[in-house]
Amino acid sequence: MLDPKLVRNSIDVVALQLKKRGFTLDVAKFNLLEEQRKQLQIKMQDLQNERNVRSKEVGHAKAAGKNVEDVLKSLKELSDALKTQEEKFAQVQVEMDDFLACLPNIPHESVPVGKSEEDNKLIRTWGEPKKLSFKPKDHVELGANQHLMDFEAAAKISGARFVVLRGALARLQRALIQFMLDLHTNEHGYQEITVPYLVNAYSLFGTGQFPKLKEDVFAISGEVELYLIPTSEVPVANTVRDDILSASQLPIKYTCYSSCFRSEAGSYGKDMRGMLRQHQFEKVELVQIVRPDQSYQALEDITKHAETVLQRLELPYRVMALCSGDIGFAAAKTYDIEVWLPGQDRYREISSCSNTEAFQARRMKTRWRDDSGKIELVHTLNGSGLAIGRTLIAVIENYQDELGRIHIPKVLQPYMSGLEVIE
Numbered sequence: 001m002l003d004p005k006l007v008r009n010s011i012d013v014v015a016l017q018l019k020k021r022g023f024t025l026d027v028a029k030f031n032l033l034e035e036q037r038k039q040l041q042i043k044m045q046d047l048q049n050e051r052n053v054r055s056k057e058v059g060h061a062k063a064a065g066k067n068v069e070d071v072l073k074s075l076k077e078l079s080d081a082l083k084t085q086e087e088k089f090a091q092v093q094v095e096m097d098d099f100l101a102c103l104p105n106i107p108h109e110s111v112p113v114g115k116s117e118e119d120n121k122l123i124r125t126w127g128e129p130k131k132l133s134f135k136p137k138d139h140v141e142l143g144a145n146q147h148l149m150d151f152e153a154a155a156k157i158s159g160a161r162f163v164v165l166r167g168a169l170a171r172l173q174r175a176l177i178q179f180m181l182d183l184h185t186n187e188h189g190y191q192e193i194t195v196p197y198l199v200n201a202y203s204l205f206g207t208g209q210f211p212k213l214k215e216d217v218f219a220i221s222g223e224v225e226l227y228l229i230p231t232s233e234v235p236v237a238n239t240v241r242d243d244i245l246s247a248s249q250l251p252i253k254y255t256c257y258s259s260c261f262r263s264e265a266g267s268y269g270k271d272m273r274g275m276l277r278q279h280q281f282e283k284v285e286l287v288q289i290v291r292p293d294q295s296y297q298a299l300e301d302i303t304k305h306a307e308t309v310l311q312r313l314e315l316p317y318r319v320m321a322l323c324s325g326d327i328g329f330a331a332a333k334t335y336d337i338e339v340w341l342p343g344q345d346r347y348r349e350i351s352s353c354s355n356t357e358a359f360q361a362r363r364m365k366t367r368w369r370d371d372s373g374k375i376e377l378v379h380t381l382n383g384s385g386l387a388i389g390r391t392l393i394a395v396i397e398n399y400q401d402e403l404g405r406i407h408i409p410k411v412l413q414p415y416m417s418g419l420e421v422i423e
Contacts (some may be wrong), residue, residue: 001362002103004096006033017106020113020324025103033096040089045235047082054078101205102212105359107324108333109297114323120336121323126307127316129340134402138343139393141272142400143169148422149275160272161264161279163389172408173282173392175415177257180309184385190255190286195235197258198226203238206364207395208330208356218261218279228261232285233382235381240289241364245378247371251298252289255385257282275389276348282388288381291368292358295379296333299355302383306351309386312411315394316340318347332357337392343397347392350390353383 007014007030054075112121143149148169154162165173166403184190198220204210204227209217218228229235236254245252260283264270271277286305290298303319310317322334331354338347359366359376366377399407406422413420 001100001359002106003358003362004100007103009102014103014106020107020111021104021327022115022325023104026099030099033092033099036092037089037096040085040092042087043090044082044085047078047085051075051082088190090352091391094260098211101363104212104329105327105332105356107327108355108357111323111327111333112323113325115325116323117326119323120326121321123319123321123335125316126311127314127340129316129342130185130398132342136342136345136397136400137343137404138274138341139396142396142404142406143274143372145404158279161277163275163278168416168419169392169396171416172395172406172412172422173388175283175412176388176391176395176413177282179312179412180385180388181255181257182285183309183312184255184284184305188253188255188308190253190305193236193239193254193256195229195232195239195256195258197229197235197261199229199235200224200226203234205243206238206241207234207360208328208363209234212329216263218263229258230262231260231283231382232256232258233287235378236285237360237382238286238364240366240378244375245289245366245368247291247368250289250291250368250378251294252287254285254287256285256287258285275393278389284385284388286353286383286385288366289366289378290381292376292379295355295357295381298379298381299333299335299353302381302385303337303353306337306353306383306385308339309391310339310350310394313391313395313409315391315398317350328352328354330356330359331355332359339394341394342398342400343393348390349385350394351383351384356379400408402422 002014011027011030018025088420112119114120146167146417150164150166150167153164181192185192190321200212204217209230217230220226220228236256240252259280261280264279286302288298288302307319317339320336320338322336327334334352335355336349337351339350340349357379360380361377366378367375369375395409396406399409401407408416408420408422
């Protein structure tokens with residue numbers, strides 16, 4: 001959430017910054033709500049002052065032995081009027097909070113201005129796509145061997161956008177998860193954490209999925225309404241919701257493996273073939289909670305940690321700085337890492353690393369106390385380190401041979417009991 005004081009005091013500047021994202025801030029509506037809020041606040045203060053004066057009059061009248069019936073009647077009328085104004089003020093405040101909750105984050109000054117992914121900026125590339133002597137197959141064709149990747153069985157069980165993995169491919173997925181967690185905990189300094197897959201609405205509001213992106217989340221009805229996590233960023237970040245952290249606790253660096261669940265409501269007909277866009281997928285997430293002055297260095301670090309996974313797997317990739325029209329709702333700046341997929345003859349996103357600055361922290365009320373005792377909001381960052389399904393696709397397609405066999409990257413072979421080739 002944006003700082004209400006910033007919006008209140010610099011509404012035109014904020015509107016201009018959000019326009020870079022293609023978002024139109026309804027300045028007139030905000031100003032109307034703000035004026036209503038101010039007027040109601042003035043009326044409440046006046047009524048409170050008058051009620052205090054009348055209360056003192058009652059005390060003086062009683063002390064003097066006078067009849068206080070008329071004064072008490074007047075005092076009750078004032079109390080009733082004050083209650084009415086407080087109810088109106090509360091309603092306007094709810095409308096104001098709802099308005100602010102739907103405003104996206106302001107892009108960082110270094111974010112390239114643009115409208116869509118076509119305007120994203122190439123930062124760097126790593127590795128060269130292999131020149132194959134045969135026409136490469138995509139992961140669906142390769143996975144069909146011995147029904148190791150089975151979409152028909154998944155459709156029978158659950159419907160479209162699900163998959164069943166068997167045998168060596170199921171094990172390869174598990175190997176990728178274990179490899180990533182080992183790398184991030186042993187070399188990158190993250191603490192592994194496991195979290196619930198079901199969260200409440202407060203958690204989804206805290207990281208910015210609610211209310212704007214509610215249609216993308218699966219709801220579970222019951223005695224208490226809960227939601228399947230779209231990413232483990234949600235429960236991991238919310239472990240520090242409402243906390244005041246000490247300076248010695250920062251930075252906090254968590255890595256978490258989880259299944260993730262998304263309705264993909266806004267992507268009808270997109271990436272319907274194979275595992276690229278699933279309702280359920282696996283991911284190893286990276287979350288950092290840091291001091292504000294360290295967050296942009298942390299963004300570079302978290303991006304490089306995700307890149308290291310691809311480097312160890314020897315998979316070609318590129319890093320893109322997302323333009324203002326392509327960054328997510330909560331992000332101030334985002335790097336996308338895109339891996340090369342021979343079966344599609346193109347780069348595809350495999351990780352998104354974002355600095356949300358204080359946007360999530362303000363919604364979660366997550367603060368820290370510096371050595372002088374001053375309390376301020378932390379900055380939060382998140383990144384995929386990596387998306388497991390897309391990494392599996394990349395390994396399958398980049399390590400295929402002309403016979404349709406899949407060679408196991410050397411770094412994964414110890415996790416596969418030395419297996420070198422999936423026949």
